[in-house]
Amino acid sequence: MRQKIVAGNWKMNKTLDEALALASEVSNMVKDEVNTDVQVILAPSFISLTAVGKLIEGQKRLALAAQNCHHKTSGAYTGEVSVDMLKSIGVSFVIIGHSERRMYFNETNEQLAEKTNLLLQNNIRPIFCCGESLEQREKGIHIDFVKQQLTESLFHLDTNQLQKVVIAYEPIWAIGTGKTASTEQAQEMHEVIRKHIASKYGEAAAAEVSILYGGSCNPTNAPELFACKDVDGGLIGGASLKSRDFVSIVKSFSE
Numbered sequence: 001m002r003q004k005i006v007a008g009n010w011k012m013n014k015t016l017d018e019a020l021a022l023a024s025e026v027s028n029m030v031k032d033e034v035n036t037d038v039q040v041i042l043a044p045s046f047i048s049l050t051a052v053g054k055l056i057e058g059q060k061r062l063a064l065a066a067q068n069c070h071h072k073t074s075g076a077y078t079g080e081v082s083v084d085m086l087k088s089i090g091v092s093f094v095i096i097g098h099s100e101r102r103m104y105f106n107e108t109n110e111q112l113a114e115k116t117n118l119l120l121q122n123n124i125r126p127i128f129c130c131g132e133s134l135e136q137r138e139k140g141i142h143i144d145f146v147k148q149q150l151t152e153s154l155f156h157l158d159t160n161q162l163q164k165v166v167i168a169y170e171p172i173w174a175i176g177t178g179k180t181a182s183t184e185q186a187q188e189m190h191e192v193i194r195k196h197i198a199s200k201y202g203e204a205a206a207a208e209v210s211i212l213y214g215g216s217c218n219p220t221n222a223p224e225l226f227a228c229k230d231v232d233g234g235l236i237g238g239a240s241l242k243s244r245d246f247v248s249i250v251k252s253f254s255e
């Protein structure tokens with residue numbers, strides 16, 4: 001059975017104290033209110049990772065994620081953070097290939113393949129983001145574009161490695177815009193992604209991969225998005241910064 005996952009990507013928000021307060025609220029609410037087997041992931045900034053990791057240590061439903069890592073093992077890359085460093089503080093997941101990083105930091109599919117390799121070698125699971133722009137969707141090339149992102153960054157992996165990757169489909173036009181993909185649009189692309197994986201790794205392997213939706217997901221739209229056959233949870237931006245909203249989204253899976 002593939003995992004249900006809700007991950008909060010806090011992006012460049014929250015000071016250390018604010019991050020600890022948010023993590024503590026989420027942790028308490030999850031402990032008291034969540035009865036499903038959903039994996040809840042918190043992705044604070046690098047500054048807060050260690051402290052948030054200590055705070056949630058031992059909480060079985062909660063795991064720690066970083067928002068990025070460098071694609072080389074170590075060396076003269078001023079200001080960067082390596083996979084080894086993340087491993088040393090107990091990070092279990094790393095978000096890679098977010099559209100904001102592709103757009104503002106020129107991340108390429110090739111670099112993401114390197115990041116994926118390094119993470120898996122270190123037993124850290126990548127949360128691999130993919131998704132098209134509005135222009136690509138309007139031109140009707142969105143499906144091929146997303147397939148290409150997957151092929152170029154992930155399809156060198158063996159089946160066992162591929163199944164450790166979490167995919168997050170985040171249409172760029174839905175991120176931070178308040179404009180969510182409809183359930184039809186989300187389900188359509190999630191099915192495309194699963195079938196694309198099946199075409200290389202087989203249906204049984206593809207059925208085990210968790211595919212999350214991201215883009216203006218909130219407590220109101222999450223229940224119907226998560227009810228789609230191929231949607232296994234969400235990668236949440238804005239709504240993950242408010243503990244009540246985030247935990248409401250976590251609770252959107254029917255029990």
Ligand SMILES: O=C(CO)COP(=O)(O)O
Nearest residue numbers: 009175176215216237238
């Ligand atoms: O980019 C996202 C998560 O990684 C989605 O952000 P919003 O939920 O703020 O649209």
